[in-house]
Amino acid sequence: MATEQLAEWIHNLNYSDLPDSVIEAATRSFHNSLGCIIGAAGHETVLKLNRMYRYEDRPAQCTIFGRSRFDGFHRETTISNAISINGVASHVNDYDDTHLRTIIHPAGAIVVALLAQTESSPDWACNGEEFITAVVVGIETSLRLGNAISPNHYSAVSPIGVAAAVSKLMHLTLEQIVYALGIASTQPVGLRVHFGTDTKALHVSRAAQSGLQAVELAQGGFTAAVDALEGRRGWVEVLGHGANNLNEQINQLMRLTEEARNGNRQSTEKWEIEKNTFKPFPCGIVIHPIIDACIQLHNEQKLKEKLGTISSVHLQVHPLVLDLTGKRTPQDDLEAKFSVYHGAAIGLLFGSATPAQYKTKVVQSLQVIQIRDRVTAEANEKIRSDEAFVTIRLTTGEEITKHVEHAVGSQDRPMTDEELRDKFRKQVEPVLEAEQAALLERLAWEVNKCGDMSLIIDAAQ
Incomplete structure (x- = not known):
């Protein structure tokens, strides 16, 4: 038996x-x-x-x-x-x-x-x-x-x-x-x-x-x-x-x-x-591909200089992301760990996602909320759990995209x-x-x- x-x-x-x-x-x-x-x-x-x-x-x-x-x-x-x-x-x-x-x-x-x-x-x-x-x-x-x-x-x-x-x-x-x-x-x-x-x-x-x-x-x-x-x-x-x-x-x-x-x-x-x-990031594992993509965008596109021109951020994710981490307006550090929207915002804003970026004062900060409120997310059954797509549209009309095939910390990128x-x-x-x-x-x-x-x-x- x-x-x-x-x-x-x-x-x-x-x-x-x-x-x-x-x-x-x-x-x-x-x-x-x-x-x-x-x-x-x-x-x-x-x-x-x-x-x-x-x-x-x-x-x-x-x-x-x-x-x-x-x-x-x-x-x-x-x-x-x-x-x-x-x-x-x-x-x-x-x-x-x-x-x-x-x-x-x-x-x-x-x-x-x-x-x-x-x-x-x-x-x-x-x-x-x-x-x-x-x-x-x-x-x-x-x-x-x-x-x-x-x-x-x-x-x-x-x-x-x-x-x-x-x-x-x-x-x-x-x-x-x-x-x-x-x-x-x-x-x-x-x-x-x-x-x-x-x-x-x-x-x-x-x-x-x-x-x-x-x-x-x-x-x-x-x-x-x-x-x-x-x-x-x-x-x-x-x-x-x-x-x-x-x-x-x-x-x-x-x-x-x-x-x-x-x-x-x-x-x-x-x-x-x-x-x-x-x-590698202190939050729900399903958010990691999005954070990885947003950190890469922050570093590659010098987004710190363009934050004021971001009109929208669209995420395409595995369905579990919204099921497990779909908190739209987190109020503190504990809720933020289950918010793909917060994860995207700190990745774009700070180029980092450590416990410091999940402190309640950061979650409630105006600059994070302003970016977070521009983020939308869409579930796509064809996307793997360690994969994500991010599309940023600027007020200038420019569109910036990033595809993470395997997030850092996954089995393919341990x-x-x-x-x-x-x-x-x-x-x-x-x-x-x-x-x-x-x-x-x-x-x-x-x-x-x-x-x-x-x-x-x-x-x-």
Whole structure:
């Protein structure tokens, strides 16, 4: 059965089974996620949680990352509160990772839960190889399940991915892993209606908490259906709405693992974690082709000198762009991340799209609103999700166009290692001391070589 097969893969996987490309992909996912967590330490949504938990009189077990420069806040709290705060921080800037086939952001909940579990277990030291193996287990599980029911209910996979990852880290028995997957499967989380609010980022925290709780319950003897994923009225049937290639996904995973274990990787197929991509811009991934095009136009056409002559900006985009990011008049930073109109405006106006261009004061600025109000968007089913067309008409009658075939950050134009490392530095350096930030970046980039994960946790405070 599929649930038991998946549990067997989780139980038997070793670091030595992982191809170098998979280890590199897991390292990039961890490195990017940690940078996002620390980079958002001062975000107002994160600070709201800090204020809520600061007076709780319970034993501190886990680090709140990036707190060293924030006076008046605890640097440690309970494991549940730490997951809540760090989980929100991992996603609130919408600067994390994306599996493009399913639009799953897999790493945040998994990394947050694994770090919390590592720190709250003082009786044993976790090394980088164990940690990265658990990251691979969690992300690969999430993405395989996402593929199995895509395009339905992609938000339902993360608690199961977290349960898989923590089960591996904690060396659960095969039976316990089956139960942990089952317990997590009954706790889907996330509604799209919350896009543009604080609660959207809370989905990551809740997924991490649910997955970790599933492991704790399984360790304590709690049972669940052994066919929770594939059974009648189980996870796939209820959430897949007819979509189901779960067996195919698990069989492919088992085959790829066996090839790697035998040193005989003949298949051209990739592990799903190798297809995880990283955001160059802090907003909904479907906006990225438009931002890419508008930044290119800003640089190539010297648009700063022509802004006053722009009469209209027309976007042609994949249908998901308007479905997911069609907010016409965003009022703050959270709403702007789901506005293709804001993305186009800042790309044209500033030639840049970083967290600075998504601050509420920028979203509400007159110069941004004036450009944004001239932007129209049209969905076109013939356009790919990583593609976009932009047409600018000037009051002089001149027409300027730009076609982005594959956006930066897509699978065809992935961020380079140096771009990822630069993204990490730019997020972390304003939060940590320079020497500490440099140490953390190096440790995170070489996480699989780390002898004790507490070194990374200490450097991230």
